[in-house]
Structure formats: C-alpha cells, structure tokens
Amino acid sequence: xxxxxxxxxxxxxxxxxxxxxxxxxxxxxxxxxxxxxxxxxxxxxxxxxxxxxxxxxxxxxxxxxxxxxxxxxxxxxxxxxxxxxxxxxxxxxxxxxxxxxxxxxxxxxxxxxxxxxxx
Numbered sequence: 001x002x003x004x005x006x007x008x009x010x011x012x013x014x015x016x017x018x019x020x021x022x023x024x025x026x027x028x029x030x031x032x033x034x035x036x037x038x039x040x041x042x043x044x045x046x047x048x049x050x051x052x053x054x055x056x057x058x059x060x061x062x063x064x065x066x067x068x069x070x071x072x073x074x075x076x077x078x079x080x081x082x083x084x085x086x087x088x089x090x091x092x093x094x095x096x097x098x099x100x101x102x103x104x105x106x107x108x109x110x111x112x113x114x115x116x117x118x119x
Contacts, residue, residue: 005059014056021049025078029088046098047105050075054106055113068107075099 005013024045054071058064074097083091 007077010056010060011116014053014060017049017053017056021053024049025074026081026086028086040094043094043098047102049100050099051105051109054103055109058106058110059113064107064110068103071106072100072103075103 009056050071054068057071058067061067078092078098078099079093082089
C-alpha cells in the first residue's frame with residue numbers, strides 16, 4: 001500500500017510547482033520549447049504548468065474550487081501582463097486556452113486521486 005502525499009512534502013511540492021509556473025509565465029523571455037511535428041509543445045507545457053499546481057494546491061488546501069478559480073485568474077492575467085510588461089513575450093490566446101484546460105485537468109486529477117473517492 002502506498003502512502004498518500006500529504007503534509008510538509010505536499011506543501012513543498014505545491015510551492016515548487018507554483019514557483020516554476022511563475023518563472024515560466026513571467027520571466028522576461030519565454031523558453032523556446034518549439035514544436036515536435038505539428039504538436040505545439042509550448043501548449044503542452046502551459047497545460048502542465050497549470051494542471052500540476054492546481055492539483056497540488058487543491059489537495060493541500062482542500063479548497064479545489066477556490067484554488068482552480070485563483071489559478072484561472074492568473075491564467076487570465078498572464079497573457080495581458082506578458083503583452084504589456086514583457087517586450088520579448090507575446091500574448092497568445094491559445095496559451096490562455098491551454099492554461100484554462102490545465103486548470104480543468106488539475107481539478108479532474110484532484111477528483112480522480114482523492115482517497116475519499118476510492119474507499
């Protein structure tokens with residue numbers, strides 16, 4: 001039987017994921033993740049950098065809807081902030097769509113991995 005991720009390790013993971021997300025979203029020039037054929041890897045990165053923190057913070061706080069709403073607000077703010085304050089970055093509505101999809105995926109992962117749903 002595996003132990004659930006809780007307490008301090010979960011808090012450290014949640015904080016680390018948030019820090020990585022903020023760096024990826026707000027560093028002056030975005031990472032050049034590129035493409036793999038027709039797959040836009042940067043959209044996958046946006047999905048992941050929202051899904052994992054929503055999952056971790058939702059699990060940590062046990063307030064999944066509030067956490068999801070706060071991360072969605074960050075998604076909505078990040079693209080205009082990049083366009084206005086970070087000249088090397090561009091606002092992309094598909095990035096926003098991937099961010100919101102990541103929030104929804106994180107919420108779904110919370111539901112799927114909640115130990116109370118598997119009793």
